[in-house]
Amino acid sequence: xxxxxxxxxxxxxxxxxxxxxxxxxxxxxxxxxxxxxxxxxxxxxxxxxxxxxxxxxxxxxxxxxxxxxxxxxxxxxxxxxxxxxxxxxxxxxxxxxxxxxxxxxxxxxxxxxxxxxxxxxxxxxxxxxxxxxxxxxxxxxxxxxxxxxxxxxxxxxxxxxxxxxxxxxxxxxxxxxxxxxxxxxxxxxxxxxxxxxxxxxxxxxxxxxxxxxxxxxxxxxxxxxxxxxxxxxxxxxxxxxxxxxxxxxxxxxxxxxxxxxxxxxxxxxxxxxxxxxxxxxxxxxxxxxxxxxxxxxxxxxxxxxxxxxxxxxxxxxxxxxxxxxxxxxxxxxxxxxxxxxxxxxxxxxxxxxxxxxxxxxxxxxxxxxxxxxxxxxxxxxxxxxxxxxxxxxxxxxxxxxxxxxxxxxxxxxxxxxxxxxxxxxxxxxxxxxxxxxxxxxxxxxxxxxxx
Numbered sequence: 001x002x003x004x005x006x007x008x009x010x011x012x013x014x015x016x017x018x019x020x021x022x023x024x025x026x027x028x029x030x031x032x033x034x035x036x037x038x039x040x041x042x043x044x045x046x047x048x049x050x051x052x053x054x055x056x057x058x059x060x061x062x063x064x065x066x067x068x069x070x071x072x073x074x075x076x077x078x079x080x081x082x083x084x085x086x087x088x089x090x091x092x093x094x095x096x097x098x099x100x101x102x103x104x105x106x107x108x109x110x111x112x113x114x115x116x117x118x119x120x121x122x123x124x125x126x127x128x129x130x131x132x133x134x135x136x137x138x139x140x141x142x143x144x145x146x147x148x149x150x151x152x153x154x155x156x157x158x159x160x161x162x163x164x165x166x167x168x169x170x171x172x173x174x175x176x177x178x179x180x181x182x183x184x185x186x187x188x189x190x191x192x193x194x195x196x197x198x199x200x201x202x203x204x205x206x207x208x209x210x211x212x213x214x215x216x217x218x219x220x221x222x223x224x225x226x227x228x229x230x231x232x233x234x235x236x237x238x239x240x241x242x243x244x245x246x247x248x249x250x251x252x253x254x255x256x257x258x259x260x261x262x263x264x265x266x267x268x269x270x271x272x273x274x275x276x277x278x279x280x281x282x283x284x285x286x287x288x289x290x291x292x293x294x295x296x297x298x299x300x301x302x303x304x305x306x307x308x309x310x311x312x313x314x315x316x317x318x319x320x321x322x323x324x325x326x327x328x329x330x331x332x333x334x335x336x337x338x339x340x341x342x343x344x345x346x347x348x349x350x351x352x353x354x355x356x357x358x359x360x361x362x363x364x365x366x367x368x369x370x371x372x373x374x375x376x377x378x379x380x381x382x383x384x385x386x387x388x389x390x391x392x393x394x395x396x397x398x399x400x401x402x403x404x405x406x407x408x409x410x411x412x413x414x415x416x417x418x419x420x421x422x423x424x425x426x427x428x429x430x431x432x433x434x435x436x437x438x439x440x441x442x443x444x445x446x447x448x449x450x451x
Contacts (some may be wrong), residue, residue, distance in 0.1 A: 023188070023427040030187035033179055034198045040082045040172065041075035041199075046164050047155050048143070053079045055148045073199025079143075081172040084135060086195050089177045090287045092127030096120060097339065128177060132170040140165035188427070189420035193279065197416040200409045207405055224399075232405060235388065239414045242384050243278075246271040247377055249370075253355050268355075270346075272374060275381040277336035279415045282389050282408045284336075285328035289321065322393065326386045333382040343370035385411070 044050055057077040072085035100106040100120065109116035143165070144157040154161055176195060183191030215225040248269040347367035356362045360369045392407035 020428055023424065026186065026188045026427070027424075030183055030189065030194065033183050033187060033191075034194065037082070037176065037179060037195055037198060038073065038202060040175075041073050041080050042078060043081050045079050045081060045083065045168055047161050048079050049151060049153055049155060050078070052146075052148050052150050052153045053077075055150060056146060056153065073195075073202050075199075081168050082176060083139070084132060084169050084173045085199070086173065086176050086180065086192055087287050087290060088131040088135060088173050089124070089128045089180075089192065090283060091131050092124050094284050094287065095127055096124045098335075101335075101339070125174075125177065128173065129170065132173045133166060136166040136169035137162065139169065188423050189416065193412070193416045193419070196283070196412055200413055204405075204409075204413075211401065211405070220399075228401065228405070232410065235392065235407065235410055236414055239388060239411055240418070242275060242381075243273075243415055243418055245274045247274070247373060248272075249373065250358055251350065251355050252358055253353070272341075272377055273381075274377050275333075275384060276340060276374075276378065277333055277381070278419070279412050280336050281329045281332035281382070281385055282411060284332045285325055285389075286408065288328055289324060322390055325393075326390055329385050329389060330382040333385060334378055337374065337378045337381075341374060343367045343374065346370055 044053075054077075072082060072087075075082040075085060096106070100110055106120065106123075109119050140162040144154050144161065146153040177192075180191030180195050183189065183194055187194075211220065211225060211228065214220045215222055248271055251268045251270050253268070344367045347363060347370060350356065350366065351362040357366050357369060360366045388407040388411050390407070392405070392410070395401060396406055
């Protein structure tokens, strides 16, 4: 027999969706915010020659700029006010979370609950401003030296252009940070992830069009195009399977007496996902690699000197780049899992509620068991993330496929879709459950009159 929550979940229909006014408001707000983000990616920086920028983007279509452009939704390729995207905020989040694990002061703030979380978020915002200022100044300096046969990229270089660029790019990223926070609180889904998601999805139609056009002109064989499409579908199905996969740890609760009543014992389970950190490791790894390369790519366009050599070795799909990418994915998979799941704290909470894992003593033994299981699950998850993110990237390098069809892009798109749909279902269940309570409350009010 199904539980009341399962019955509510199974009864979700279009009718219940139409009646959920609060959910519809959240969805419309999310859609409006994403539209604002997409419109902003087409507003160019002041003083930029857009024709020259288009030529430069085509010349660097396989370089680090293509990766940055993928996460910014094309804003960098058009050098718009959102050219830096949300990556500076993610970089600041990485730094603050790393500092939280080593700084006793930040660790104490983290344990203070909501008030401590607000202070840490404020530190993250300050870090975002600092990174934006440094990054935008490097970009503005590099833009002045860039040119093609059509002319210079900047109409009038100098201090005024640099100042305007720094203020505009910093303001654009801060606006995206605020917009992401508004989506999280007033919309549906994680705002930052949805912004990255919308940028990637916006590039998928053009990526498919490019691939079909190359197949039409004979650059790609028809069988190869079909193989790529089948592989993309297979990767999506594999991502869905792995994102939903979990290890269910059995938990037993004995009989216990509450006041004058004897509560019957029951068994349950604690689900542990194989990929606990989700898309955080690939996003963090990409952010770490692209943060220095943003300035490096502009300052070494001619490939000369030490910076040119570094840019050549750290280029996309290069062995060193892929090796660092995998190393960072593995590191952040274990690091973020350690942040979101504390075996000792979980075991202690289970002991306080009189629960235990069969075959393990409550307390330290249970915590060691949780750590044992979680370590192996995280190792499997890290291998899965590395495989999904790196193998398609190697195929892109070999066959010159569009970046939007890469493993990292597909992973982010599928994971954000799963998370957003889950939140929509949660809102619908809460709406139906509140409706049931209201009907029960109305019946309770009428009961005294019947007496």
